[in-house]
Amino acid sequence: MTTSELQACLARLYVDDAFRELFLRWPEAALQGYELDPVEDRAVRGLDVAALRFFAASLRNKRVKRFRHAYPALFALGHPHVDRLAARYHQVCGDDGRLGIHEDILAFGRFIERCAAGDDILPPYVSDLARFERHYYAASAEVAPAVRPAGALDEESRPARHPGIRMVTFDHDVVAIEEAVTSGRKPSEEASAGGYPIVFRHRTPDAPHGMVRINTPTAAVVDACDGTRPMPAVVDHVRSRLGIADDLTTPVTETVIRLLDRGVLTPVPLDGSRDTAPAEVLVADWVHDESF
Amino acid sequence: MRASDPLARIPYLGSGLGYRRQIRDAIRAATDEIDFLEIVTEQFMGSTDKDGELAEICERFTVIPHGVGLSIGSAAPLDSDYLERVRRVSDRTGCPYYSEHLALTQVPGIDIGHLSPLWFTEPALACTIRNVRRVQDLLGKPLVLENVTYQFDIPEAQMSQAEFFGRLVDATDCGILLDVTNLHINSVNHHFDPIAFLAEMPVERIVQIHLAGGFWSDGILVDGHSEQVHPEVWELLAHLTGLVDLRGSILEHDDNFPDDPGVLFQQVARAREMISRGRARVQA
Structure with a gap:
């Protein structure tokens, strides 16, 4: 045997x-x-x-x-x-x-x-819906490390995403779709060329997970804050991404400050604060559209 | 039980409940109703993010980790990484023993995803003895193995499950976690007398029991952990408590949670009372 x-x-x-x-x-x-x-x-x-x-x-x-x-x-x-x-x-x-x-x-x-x-059997938003639920599940199941506050913002700051923050852009308004599906209503199949960016935040030892729906300009700011760019370069990157010739120093800075307050960004990169880090917590009480 | 027997050093734990996050708040508030908790090891062995939760549980209760993925009957060597993670949980809880299932859950390349029965043969017994010794050496404490439910026997076995258990505990000094509900379910589904089964088992090696409630599906009684403990299971427990000095009882409830967790605590209390009465008789 x-x-x-x-x-x-x-x-x-x-x-x-x-x-x-x-x-x-x-x-x-x-x-x-x-x-x-x-x-x-x-x-x-x-x-x-x-x-x-x-x-x-x-x-x-x-x-x-x-x-x-x-x-x-x-x-x-x-x-x-x-x-x-x-x-x-x-x-x-x-x-x-x-x-x-x-x-x-x-x-x-x-x-x-x-x-x-890749199929034409399911409604066109289903791929996005699965991706949304995957990120939401990961946010609830994974824990980002607690980090110390990292000081104030100035011109030398190189803002970065807080460890555990993950930004994902969807073709469809997945939050509205999720609400419609779970309440038995037919969701809209309409897609947006600009996309629907959402920030997911994994749990931390002290806070629950959460998510926030942000608008395209705010998404450009989050994207620019990769921990390598000082603030003037962040502003330039956002201008380039949005195709705007005007000086955006004030609105970009205000947005960065707001995102710092809400724990999406840190003034300088922290351990694990790059995209490769696990995402984190979502704060349910700030599930509002952000804009500048 | 010999004085040098590692099982002899296991204290009386009382009557407790399987820790489930769905009823975490009720459990935390029930230190008067729950003597000890059993956690599922795998839920606390991933990253360190569950350490705080585990520390909090251990502050309030005596905790026994109970694994589901060891695959103690595997012919293939046990997974060293998995064992290290088991040891971490075991050490953090300070448990007097570690419990698992007498089952096969993995072979190279396949995770079965559930407990499957062993083929009760001499080679399988040799593999299991080897694995039990390795686990006990690594953890530095007794392994206590549970009888599982099974949908089918694997034909051509060379011994009964009771003989397999008997020879295993003789060779390794490990203990037994008798799931009374599993015994009842198996006796119903496979048409045997559970009292006769107990008569063949090395009942003196039973350390702890499990209780749970199941349901019928397609003519098969399923170990659902979702209902109240069946009357026949209480009767079996009454018989068992007259045979052995049990150290602990855990009520397992994983699904279909009652609105009032007191329903669970009442069953915990009933088990405590029965075991206490039995201990008095056995020790007398």
């Missing part, structure tokens, strides 16, 4: 629908990939088929239940293709144990985003 080969074969029968069906229809073909001795071979062939199917279904349902919890609006669409894609993900992206539950949930979101963006 090898034990390892039997265990490998059993595990695959539990999680791999296609392999299980092959085994049930043509066991010789399925089992030829495993070095089983005669006793092990009899053990596998003697499994209770109905119970095996029941167990496999329970594994699939358990995994999809986690996705439903993390992507409530996506599943609230009630679209059969979402269920189809969830089943497909379960099959083609089997859990090998390296991802972990959290990463599996994020990977599912990315899978839906890519599938929905």
Whole structure:
């Protein structure tokens, strides 16, 4: 008896629908990939088929239940293709144990985003909706480190995003779509060329997660504050991004100060405050459109 | 139990509840009703961001970590990184023992995603003994293994589950977490007498029990952790408390939470009373 080969074969029968069906229809073909001795071979062939199917279904349902919890609006669409894609993900992206539950949930979101963006079956906003819920889930599940306040803003400051802040721009007004879907209304399918930027903030040890919907000029400011540019260069970058010839020193500075107050930016880069850092908390009480 | 037996040093813990974040506030306020908590190890083994939550729980309660991903029956070596994370949680809680499941959850390349039954054979027993020793050596405390529910037997087994448990605890000095609900569910789904099963088990190695409520699905009783404890499970517990000096009981409730958490605390209290009565009889 090898034990390892039997265990490998059993595990695959539990999680791999296609392999299980092959085994049930043509066991010789399925089992030829495993070095089983005669006793092990009899053990596998003697499994209770109905119970095996029941167990496999329970594994699939358990995994999809986690996705439903993390992507409530996506599943609230009630679209059969979402269920189809969830089943497909379960099959083609089997859990090998390296991802972990959290990463599996994020990977599912990315899978839906890519599938929905490339098909004409789902409404055009579904990819954005999945991306929005993925970032919102990450904001709630991930924790950014607490950091010390970093002083005041001056001309030498090189403002940067606070560790854990993540800005994402969507083609659709995903906040309105999410509200419509979860309240049973039909969402607008209209997209905006300018996009809908949203700042997500992961939890910190002291604050809950949150998100804020910002406007395009504010998004340009957040984008410019990458920790490398002093304030005059931030202003120039925003002017260039927005295609505005006027001097924007005052409105950009006011916006940076407002974002500093709200913990989106820091006056200087802090450890982990670049884009590669995990995002952070969202502050529900400042879910207002920002502008300057 | 021998004086040198590591299980003999495990104190009486009382009656407690599985820690679930959905009822975190109710649990924090119920230090008078809950003697100790059981946490799911994997929920506290990721990054350090859960350290504060774990520290807060440990300040209020005795905490026993209970893992679901060890795959103690694996023929493949246990995952060293995973074990290190288990050790971190175990050390932080200062628990007198660590509990897991007698199950297979992983093989190379596949995470089954749930507990699956072992094939009760000599080679599987040898692998499990090897793994238990490794875990106990690493953690420096006894491993206590739980009986799981299963939808099917794996044919051609060389021994019963009870014999497997018996030989495992003899070889490793590990303990048993008897999930009384799992025993009831298995006895219903597989048509055996749970009292006869207990008669074959090394009940003197049972350290702790689990209680929970399940539901019926397609003619199968499912361990849902979502209902109140079934009357048959209380009857089984009454029988068990006459056999063994239990150190602790945990009520597991993961879904369909009652509006009034007092419903859960009442079951915790009932278990406490039954175990206390049983201890008095067994110790007399």
